[in-house]
Amino acid sequence: xxxxxxxxxSFSDGGRWFEPAAAAAHGRELLAQGAxxxxxxxxxxxxxxxRVPEDVELARVLPVVRTLAGEGALVSxxxxxxxxxxxxVAAGAxxxxxxxxxxxxxxxxxxxxxxGVVYVAMHWRGPxxxxxxxxxxxxxxxxxxxxxxxxxxxxxxxxxxxEQVVLDPGxxxxxxxxxxxxxxxxxDALQSLGRPVLVGASRKRFLxxxxxxxxxxxxxxxxxxxxxxxxxxxxxxxxxxxxRVHDVPGSADAVRVAAAWQAASGARxxxxxxxxxxxxxxxxxxxxxxxxxxxxxxxxxxxTRRRTT
Numbered sequence: 001x002x003x004x005x006x007x008x009x010s011f012s013d014g015g016r017w018f019e020p021a022a023a024a025a026h027g028r029e030l031l032a033q034g035a036x037x038x039x040x041x042x043x044x045x046x047x048x049x050x051r052v053p054e055d056v057e058l059a060r061v062l063p064v065v066r067t068l069a070g071e072g073a074l075v076s077x078x079x080x081x082x083x084x085x086x087x088x089v090a091a092g093a094x095x096x097x098x099x100x101x102x103x104x105x106x107x108x109x110x111x112x113x114x115x116g117v118v119y120v121a122m123h124w125r126g127p128x129x130x131x132x133x134x135x136x137x138x139x140x141x142x143x144x145x146x147x148x149x150x151x152x153x154x155x156x157x158x159x160x161x162x163e164q165v166v167l168d169p170g171x172x173x174x175x176x177x178x179x180x181x182x183x184x185x186x187x188d189a190l191q192s193l194g195r196p197v198l199v200g201a202s203r204k205r206f207l208x209x210x211x212x213x214x215x216x217x218x219x220x221x222x223x224x225x226x227x228x229x230x231x232x233x234x235x236x237x238x239x240x241x242x243x244r245v246h247d248v249p250g251s252a253d254a255v256r257v258a259a260a261w262q263a264a265s266g267a268r269x270x271x272x273x274x275x276x277x278x279x280x281x282x283x284x285x286x287x288x289x290x291x292x293x294x295x296x297x298x299x300x301x302x303x304t305r306r307r308t309t
Contacts, residue, residue, distance in 0.1 A: 003244060003246045004026055004041070006018060023064045039077075040076065042059075042061040042079070042084075054081055069091060076094070076096070076120070085112070093117070095117060101151045112160050119165055121152070122169075135174045141182050144189075145190055167195050167197050169190055187240060196241030197241055201232075202244060202246045202251075208221065234258075
């Protein structure tokens with residue numbers, strides 16, 4: 001999943017592709033580099049950020065979603081608002097990526113049930129401007145798993161089908177530092193809930209702190225891509241459905257390495273011990289270039305849903 005930030009203030013690349021034409025061009029570049037899916041967002045969720053009005057978010061994302069989807073790309077909309085999700089799906093998005101897991105907007109589960117698209121539900125405890133104050137865990141793996149299990153139960157009760165749902169441990173959200181590592185080391189705990197898992201570690205603070213020397217400031221976001229690629233390889237080997245990244249080539253190569261490693265060791269790619277969770281086809285198997293121009297929007301939605309089950 002390649003990140004397309006249509007924002008002036010995202011922590012890593014805010015403002016670089018703020019204009020719709022520039023954002024669409026960046027999306028095409030990510031596809032050419034091997035992205036399977038483009039995640040278009042119009043509201044920064046960096047630590048300390050505050051909300052933008054709904055009409056502003058819509059004005060940012062809809063032209064980009066419409067352009068990229070119209071060219072045959074598989075597009076995800078990164079939003080916590082049900083209304084934005086609905087408008088983006090109408091414009092061609094086939095995935096809703098909600099960092100709040102449905103907690104920011106009580107209408108989200110009903111909307112996703114009605115829309116029928118893939119829904120990525122992330123672990124979240126509160127808005128970006130207060131999330132660092134909510135980092136209180138006795139057992140981060142068990143608590144994140146249990147909180148996501150509760151949300152999964154609620155969305156299913158609201159009519160969302162299980163096969164629509166992908167879970168995300170929410171790295172960096174109410175987890176500024178060391179709490180992220182146990183979650184990465186135990187992706188199987190989330191997979192035990194029976195749904196695919198997305199990993200979004202790209203350029204996040206905990207990687208910057210890992211790479212810093214002694215007590216130095218975290219290394220800049222743009223210097224964290226090597227560490228991100230390492231997480232991508234390990235996540236793929238652990239059976240992740242998808243990795244969400246800013247720098248596609250490094251992670252695409254890392255996933256290829258993980259696939260070759262598993263194939264040589266006799267492992268079955270992207271398959272859990274339940275035998276039902278499979279990942280998005282990697283760039284080595286079926287690139288975004290192969291998909292451009294194939295099928296209608298409904299065909300793309302069906303294809304994306306199949307690859308979550």
